[in-house]
Amino acid sequence: MLNRIEKYCVENRTVMYRLAYGYTKNRDDALDVVSDAVLRALTTKSAPRGEELKPWFYGIVVSAALDFLRKRKDRANIEGGDALMNIPASGDNAPDEDLMEAVNRLPEPDRTIIMLRFFEDLKIEDVAKATNLRVSTTKTRLYAALKKMRGFSQLAEYAKNTATM
Amino acid sequence: MDSLEKAINEYKSIEIPKEELEARVRGAIKKARAIRAKAAPVWAARGAAAASGLIITLNAAPSVAMAAAEAPGLRGVVNALTFNRFNLTDGKRRAEVSLETPQIAEGAAPEAIVSSLNAKYLKEQREAYEKFIADAGLDKPDSDEIINRSLSAGAEVVKNDGGLLVIKHWTLETAGSSLETRRFDNIDVENGVILSLPALFKDDGYIGAINAEISRQMAEQEASGEKTYFHDDGYFGEFFETISPDAKFYINSGNKLVIVFDKYEIAPGSAGLPEFIIPTDVISSHLAGDLYIN
Known part of the structure; x- marks a missing residue:
């Protein structure tokens, strides 16, 4: 039996993946982000209820994605390349x-x-x-x-x- | 198509790796459950431990020689060695350990079985103890982590009728909520064998028969509101499907077969460790004999 947040994660897995992919642009990385986001959502002390749940949930996916990108960037920097920071002049x-x-x-x-x-x-x-x-x-x-x-x-x-x- | 629509389309039309996504979400939920089982109680205990103003002393070193100083308290055929009992408090950290290591008395069963089971019990508890110390971070003296945990372990004789000796040994770990494990040894004292589940039966039909009976009892308990069990909700593999030949079991004082599950194995934590007494008539056609079960 799934608890409330577990159920929410399962039901919104596609949304999570899509958003994660929006950041990582990569299938495997997006899956890692989803997995991390679910873990974060489920190990947080108190998840909000009602209308607060949706933005809270999005916030968790976003921070999981941003943390992931940060780590990926660090890794890329350590490895001597900045290919992932593909930012042309604005x-x-x-x-x-x-x-x-x-x-x-x-x-x-x-x-x-x-x-x-x-x-x-x-x-x-x-x-x-x-x-x-x-x-x-x-x-x-x-x-x-x-x-x-x-x-x-x-x-x-x-x-x-x-x-x- | 304007660029916004195109972008939204692009965003929404990415390919979803359905199976893998489902598996990863399921995996993360499982992992989170394990983390919660351990960590959530520590959060709960934090305030309480801080408020109680415990005396800050380290009254036992977390290194205990498990096999030291035997203090046998005779309890029938199983002696309990109660030398591993200590409290550890230093303000932030509070751990209680109380281990009663079962040791089967000499002569209660054939020598080979007594010595191998006694060695197994010692090893099991040593491992449970070492895991507890490591999980709680008690092996790191300078850790700032707040800990409030206890570990206890022990055993009891479920049945001892001269033919069968059944020993239940358990560990109970608490960190706010509790996790108990139960294991059983069913010993045929006369023939000098430790019984396995398949050895009780002459054919494999017992699996189906026991499954049907467990499902029946689960449905009955759910209908009466007594307990709830996990069901196939499409996302979890954790629900009762079938017992395996190495399912946990024991033979009770009424000579009935009892199938035992771990906490969370087939039911939410509130259901504890589900046990199912199997009426002998549902398995009698598969039994190898009526020596143990009748």
Whole structure:
């Protein structure tokens, strides 16, 4: 018999994987992140209930993913390469550039904010909870991030239209 | 297609490695359960230990020679050696160890069996003790970890009718919640053999018969609200399917076969260590004889 959080993890495993993959861009690494996130979620002293559960859960997956990337980066640095830090100079968004790539190049927590807001369709308030930021800070960073990706006017448009959600 | 839609699509359409994902989630849940079983109680104990203001003394070194100083307290055929009892407190750390090592008395069973079982009991408890010390971090004197644990172990004679000697030996580890393990030795004293489950039967049909009976009792207990058991929820392999030939068992004082499961093996912790007494008539057609079970 699964307990409440175990059940939630099982039911949301695809969501976890998708989000983890959004960070790692790699199947095996994403699976590692999922596994770690489940472990974290289940060994936390008290998991919130009701509406608080969703942002809390997202927050755990995000921090598991970011910790993973940090470790991967350390490893890459130790091994002498920085192939994984494939960050081109910012600012010039070629018109045909993939929006996904632009999101990937954003610094944290901007990338997370964009991913949770647009790809996972979380409310701003929930994004704020998941990232442990104030709602106002989250909004500010969201718009700053959109500005950075100014080539993607439609994203900005969409953000404006849904800003009150 | 605009770029946002394209990106969302790209994001949502990644291939999901279904089986592996399921296996990893299942694995992590299992691991978390094991961690919780150990660690959660320590969190719970933290406040209590800090508030109680325990006297901070190390009144026993965590290195105890297990086989030292025999102090046999005679209890029928099984002597209990009670020399391993100590408390360890130094404020943050509190550990109690109380081990009664069962030793079968000479002459209670053929010599070879007595010596091999006695050696086994000593070895088992030594290992349980060493694991306890390592798990609790008591082998690291400078550790800051807060510990509140206890380990006890002992044995009792379940049955001793001159033909069969049945010894139950157990360990109980507590770190807030408790984890008990029970093991049984069923000794045919006259013939000098330790019984195995398959040896009681003349064919393999006993497995199906016992499975059916266990399933029946589980359903009955669940229907009456007495206990709950794990079921196949599609994600866990942990639920009762079948006993194996090396299932834990003993023969009770009424000469009935009893099948025993570990905590968490087929049921939530609240169910304890499930035991099922198998009515002899459901297995009688498979029994090799009525010497032990009738």
